[in-house]
Amino acid sequence: MTAPPPLLAIEGLHAAYGLSRVLFGISLQVEAGECVCLLGRNGVGKTTTMRSVMGLLPPTGGHILWKGTDIAGWAPHRVARAGIGFVPEDRRVFAELTVWENLDVAARAARRDGKWTIDAVYELFPILRELRNRRGGFLSGGEQQMLTIARTLMGNPELLLLDEPSEGLAPLVVEALLHNISALKEQGVTILLAEQGVDFSLALADRVYVLEKGRIRHAGPAAELRNDQELRNRLLSL
Numbered sequence: 001m002t003a004p005p006p007l008l009a010i011e012g013l014h015a016a017y018g019l020s021r022v023l024f025g026i027s028l029q030v031e032a033g034e035c036v037c038l039l040g041r042n043g044v045g046k047t048t049t050m051r052s053v054m055g056l057l058p059p060t061g062g063h064i065l066w067k068g069t070d071i072a073g074w075a076p077h078r079v080a081r082a083g084i085g086f087v088p089e090d091r092r093v094f095a096e097l098t099v100w101e102n103l104d105v106a107a108r109a110a111r112r113d114g115k116w117t118i119d120a121v122y123e124l125f126p127i128l129r130e131l132r133n134r135r136g137g138f139l140s141g142g143e144q145q146m147l148t149i150a151r152t153l154m155g156n157p158e159l160l161l162l163d164e165p166s167e168g169l170a171p172l173v174v175e176a177l178l179h180n181i182s183a184l185k186e187q188g189v190t191i192l193l194a195e196q197g198v199d200f201s202l203a204l205a206d207r208v209y210v211l212e213k214g215r216i217r218h219a220g221p222a223a224e225l226r227n228d229q230e231l232r233n234r235l236l237s238l
């Protein structure tokens with residue numbers, strides 16, 4: 001019997017904005033149930049990798065295998081329907097709609113069946129239940145981040161691409177978010193996380209890929225980086 005393919009396998013991915021090349025042959029895998037982190041500083045290509053997977057930026061080379069099928073170049077709605085959800089770094093919520101309305105819109109747009117209902121996301125993010133009648137535009141950054149994740153969950157993704165969820169949030173809020181994302185992982189959602197925050201990534205991730213200027217500089221278990229200060233300094237010193 002052959003082993004099933006990884007949930008997501010990126011092979012030799014190249015991407016560019018016009019003539020400006022950004023990714024130079026990225027390869028990585030995400031197995032079902034894992035939390036994998038793409039770690040790297042500003043501008044190394046974390047968002048570009050996620051946009052390529054989502055079909056928002058068609059790659060200029062390489063393969064993006066979703067359960068063994070090459071989805072490189074698929075339209076974003078088709079990628080979403082196949083089971084990949086994207087939480088972009090800019091925390092897009094409808095400012096004029098309440099929290100509940102934001103979730104309701106996402107639920108109506110969902111094209112996949114699954115367990116995520118408004119009540120289920122309230123269980124995960126109890127603060128959203130408390131704030132259900134507040135307009136999106138009046139939420140704090142952390143609350144908007146939670147609402148953005150919750151909206152994406154309404155589409156019942158098998159894999160969640162989370163782009164810099166901790167960026168710009170106060171330490172206490174980051175702590176709460178860590179707790180929420182861990183709970184999400186325990187519920188069986190596979191996660192690919194892009195982060196600059198080393199502590200945040202290492203607290204959540206099973207495995208880490210360190211990205212540098214559009215290339216993978218290091219790949220390994222998160223525990224290795226957690227336990228080896230010297231390796232961490234060498235790979236991630238800013």
Ligand SMILES: Nc1ncnc2c1ncn2[C@@H]1O[C@H](COP(=O)(O)OP(=O)(O)OP(=O)(O)O)[C@@H](O)[C@H]1O
Nearest residue numbers: 017020022040041042043044045046047048049196
């Ligand atoms: N729309 C765009 N047009 C042209 N160049 C872009 C565009 N978006 C990103 N880039 C460039 O591509 C490179 C990679 O950017 P990307 O946003 O993928 O990095 P990142 O790792 O997500 O960084 P950050 O941590 O700042 O979010 C950068 O040099 C950036 O300037």
Ligand SMILES: [Mg+2]
Nearest residue numbers: 046047089164
């Ligand atoms: Mg980015």
